[in-house]
Amino acid sequence: MNHEELAREIAGCRACTAHLPHGVRPVASFSPTARLLIIGQAPGSKVHETGIPWDDKSGDRLRDWTGLSKVQMYDAACVALVPMGFCYPGKASGGDKPPRPECAPQWHPRVLDVLPDERLTLLVGTYAQAHYLPGTRKMPMTERVRAFREFLPRFFPLPHPAWRSAIWMKQNPWFEAEVLPVLRDEITRILET
Numbered sequence: 433m434n435h436e437e438l439a440r441e442i443a444g445c446r447a448c449t450a451h452l453p454h455g456v457r458p459v460a461s462f463s464p465t466a467r468l469l470i471i472g473q474a475p476g477s478k479v480h481e482t483g484i485p486w487d488d489k490s491g492d493r494l495r496d497w498t499g500l501s502k503v504q505m506y507d508a509a510c511v512a513l514v515p516m517g518f519c520y521p522g523k524a525s526g527g528d529k530p531p532r533p534e535c536a537p538q539w540h541p542r543v544l545d546v547l548p549d550e551r552l553t554l555l556v557g558t559y560a561q562a563h564y565l566p567g568t569r570k571m572p573m574t575e576r577v578r579a580f581r582e583f584l585p586r587f588f589p590l591p592h593p594a595w596r597s598a599i600w601m602k603q604n605p606w607f608e609a610e611v612l613p614v615l616r617d618e619i620t621r622i623l624e625t
Contacts, residue, residue, distance in 0.1 A: 435464050435546045442518060442539055448532045453522045459485050460539075462512035464546050467622045469512045469553040470494070470505075471560040473592060474531035480520035485513035493593035494556065499616040510623055514543055516559045527594070531559055552585065552622040554615075557592035565589065574604060580611060588615060 433441075442458050449456050459475045470486075478488040486494055486505065495505055505511055517531025518539065524530075555561045558573050564587060568576050576589045583589060591597050591607075601607055 433542075435462060438542055438546060442543075445518070445539075447534050447538065448519060451521075451532060452519050454480060454520055456519055457483060458518035459483055460512075460514050460518050460543070461485055461506070461508045462514055462543055462546060463508045465509045465548065466512035467548050467551045467625070468510060468619060469514060469544075469547060469551050470556060471553060471564070472513075472515045472556040473559050474515050474517035474528065474535075475520045476528060477520060477523075485515070489595065490593045493597065494590075497590065497593065497612055497615065498554070498619055500619065504623075512543070512547055514540065516563060536563055550622075550625070552618055553587050555587055555589045557590075561589050574600075577607065577611065580614070584618065588618060590615070 439460070439462070442460055445458050446456055454477070457475075457480055459479055462469075472486070472494075475485065476488050476490065479485060479491075484506070485491070491505075495502065498505075500511070505513070515531065515535075517535040519532065519535075521529035521532055553564065555564050561573065561576055562569050565576065565583065571579075573589075573591060577591055580588055590611075591600055
């Protein structure tokens, strides 16, 4: 199956219909040439409306962290945008509900098979990190991000860029000083090879 057929199959997925109060709208973007993979949580309400991944303030912050422009981020030939849950899960107290647990096991292996073997994967938030770095589940997210070099060149763990991350960044100034320059260098390296 080629990536376009897989994308159509994902777009037609209705596996979680009964659990999604705002309806089904899978959001993902990928191609066989995308060497940067960004795995986040699940679309928020704005992304659910537009159908465009990271089309919200979290996306603005993530682009600032990565140094990617909107044009670069949405160029599926270079950047794959694949959340842990492809549909907006709805609201919970203090934020959105977690990504639906059915999504990643059902779709991620098939999407990863389409992508180049040599790629950099940004694990944005604890859900992506718990799934792809299972040996670090007991480690606090801050410590996982601080230890980012241990996961290179394959993975790069990041906090979720929600509004709360501004508070987290003030408490952890090393992130901006030490992590973001390496993140931008790694992204440049993978996109230029």
